[in-house]
Amino acid sequence: MLDHFPFYLALIIAIVLLIMLANKIKVAYPVLLVLAGLAISFIPGIPALHIDPDLIFVIFLPPLLYEAAWAISWKELWRWRRIISSFAFVVVFLTALSVALIANRFIPGFSLALGFLLGGIVSPPDAVSAGAILKFVKAPRRLVSILEGESLLNDASSLIIFRFASVAVTTGQFLWYKAALSFSWMLIGGIGAGLLIGWIFMKVHKYLPTDDNTNIVLTIVAPYLMYIAAEEVHGSGVLAVVSGGLLLASNRHVFLPTSARLRGANVWESLVFVLNGLVFMLIGLDLPEITAGLEGVSLTSAIWYGVLVTLVLIIGRILSAYGAVIVTLIARNFITVADTRNPGAKAPLLIGWTGMRGVVSLAAALSIPATLPDGSAFPQRNLILFITFVVILLTLVVQGLTLPWLIRKINMEDPDKTLTEEEAEQQLQKQLSQYALQQLKDAYSEQLNSHTVLQQMAQKWEHHATSIETESILNEECKMVCLALLKKQRLWLLAKNKEEQSLDEEIVRKHLVRLDLEEEKLRYL
Structure with a gap:
């Protein structure tokens, strides 16, 4: 193991460089890594890998x-x-x-x-x-x-x-x-x-x-x-x-x-x-x-x-995908399904x-x-192993390289997306600001009237900004109010994500991370 340590170290460096290249040329990195490993295996003197x-x-x-x-x-x-x-x-x-x-x-x-x-x-x-x-x-x-x-x-x-x-x-x-x-x-x-x-x-x-x-x-x-x-x-x-x-x-x-x-x-x-x-x-x-x-x-x-x-x-997978659509279209007459619309021929193909x-x-x-238990060789083991390798290589290279082209060619509309990602994020930000402002006014009205920092925060939330200016918070009481409001906003986001099926959870998670970052900044003041 120690004899080959430089080789393994070089391997990790090569992986990093290849993934950087894959991102640059917009090719899925598993395809590039498998092909690179295949090429490296033919280099004379490369340690035998088991x-x-x-x-x-x-x-x-x-x-x-x-x-x-x-x-x-x-x-x-x-x-x-x-x-x-x-x-x-x-x-x-x-x-x-x-x-x-x-x-x-x-x-x-x-x-x-x-x-x-x-x-x-x-x-x-x-x-x-x-x-x-x-x-x-x-x-x-x-x-x-x-x-x-x-x-x-x-x-x-x-x-x-x-x-x-x-x-x-x-x-x-x-x-x-x-x-x-x-x-x-x-x-x-x-x-x-x-x-x-x-x-x-x-x-x-x-x-x-x-x-x-x-x-x-x-x-x-x-x-x-x-x-x-x-x-x-x-x-x-x-x-x-x-x-x-x-x-x-x-x-x-x-x-x-x-x-x-x-x-x-x-x-x-x-x-x-x-x-x-x-x-x-x-x-x-x-x-x-x-x-x-x-x-x-x-x-x-x-x-x-x-x-x-x-x-x-x-x-078999393509036929199964079309079969699943047919079964769903029939089943919707008897049970509640996630979507009653006919997805057409594009979605099953993808x-x-x-x-x-x-x-x-x-x-x-x-x-x-x-x-086998009796000591005889396991039948067809080497052939099974080789067939598996061919399957992995062909599906990764052929399907992996053509899937992006197929998605762009089909250009299937997203039936779940009524708003663009930016519009959905802005809408959620507006609702979160309104909720935070209402909580500030209802639960901390006394502190709001006596602290300028909280009044500035209220003004920001009125303009639908969600971040807290942590640099301005010097008072311990203001800090505790802000931490409490961040906790309430987090609970509100989690509840809204559960209630609204159409809400993209990726957008919710972005806001949750922002709240976490603001809370961390507050704790270091």
């Missing part, structure tokens, strides 16, 4: 899922819960089934169990890739919300399929009633472990004498404990991290102090930046190990099998084209044991 799947599942996956759970809007997740759950569970199963049937039919030596194993590996789209691509284009808010919500759950469902298929290949039998019980426990145990540990961490943050450093460290430790605890009781570690992360994220303003929220956001942004860069670079760098184990099948045939599986995944695969697929493939 990716331990436990490194991905235990070290990388929990914090990445946890950060995604904190970033997602619970309101949007609940609003689109039906289509998100259908893509995260039903579509993943149908995708795995399609891959199993095609692999059994066209790839020599592939049984249905091996096909399901491959299907479970390649079925979950990668959240990071889609998010990185959508950063450069204006996509409808509902599309982004659906993709973010799906990505939180599809890893769990695909890994469950992978686990059952692996047992079937290893033991040679599949008992549906045992699988049903095991599946139910993985869901219940995983979610239960995540919520329990999340609740414990909430109490620790709230009642123990923590400071900013310990609060931030606890947020980093939490996803690892959730994942490991769930896996120890044979639950889904992915669902544990997601459920626990959602619980803590929705209550962050209750148990985390302002300074910890601000500093923690910066720490997590840097941590996720490094982890995402490393995992995509490692995908490309792992090519020599993958191709070295390819025996018994020609490279041309292996590439063809990878292309075939990729086509099945792309076509959702169908956002099926880039990533690190979870590679980690699952690498975790296939080399041998």
Whole structure:
């Protein structure tokens, strides 16, 4: 490890430079990193790289899922819960089934169990890739919300399929009633472990004498404990991290102090930046190990099998997206759906084209044991690994590079956006100023009459400005009034976000950060 330390250090520097380049040329950085890793792997003298799947599942996956759970809007997740759950569970199963049937039919030596194993590996789209691509284009808010919500759950469902298929290949039998019980426990145990540990961490943050450093460290430790605890009781570690992360994220303003929220956001942004860069670079760098184990099948045939599986995944996802629309249009006659309007042909096509695969697929493939319990070689392991690599490479490069063009070409209007982002932000700022002014007049009228600073604040709020001139506050009483008003404004924003489904939560979060910054400035006066 120490012998290769300069190489790993150079790798991190290269990742930083490549991400800067990706932002400059407006290309999703996962695409550039995978291609760069692929190119670096051909350089003579480069250290041979072996990716331990436990490194991905235990070290990388929990914090990445946890950060995604904190970033997602619970309101949007609940609003689109039906289509998100259908893509995260039903579509993943149908995708795995399609891959199993095609692999059994066209790839020599592939049984249905091996096909399901491959299907479970390649079925979950990668959240990071889609998010990185959508950063450069204006996509409808509902599309982004659906993709973010799906990505939180599809890893769990695909890994469950992978686990059952692996047992079937290893033991040679599949008992549906045992699988049903095991599946139910993985869901219940995983979610239960995540919520329990999340609740414990909430109490620790709230009642123990923590400071900013310990609060931030606890947020980093939490996803690892959730994942490991769930896996120890044979639950889904992915669902544990997601459920626990959602619980803590929705209550962050209750148990985390302002300074910890601000500093923690910066720490997590840097941590996720490094982890995402490393995992995509490692995908490309792992090519020599993958191709070295390819025996018994020609490279041309292996590439063809990878292309075939990729086509099945792309076509299957597009058909599933249109199928989801048809089911929704029928279901709206019997149940209440999030949107009764016909989305047309554009939205399903966009959702169908956002099926880039990533690190979870590679980690699952690498975790296939080399041998069966009887000591014989695991059937088709090397070919499965190679097909997985081809799928990741093709979906990242082909779909990743063409998705921005497709979004611009389709130019789909956002049905949820009645105002521009600037207009919506100004409207919320006006309402927040009016609320703060009314609270100042109602609850602190005596202080308002006796302090010039508060009168100046009232005048600013009358002109719909939300910031407080902290430089002018010298009196301790004024400071306490301002802190109380900031707390009331924060509670008002959180309540308004819950009440108004059409309100963009990103705008609300911007205002919440501004309130946090103002509170921090006040505390240092």
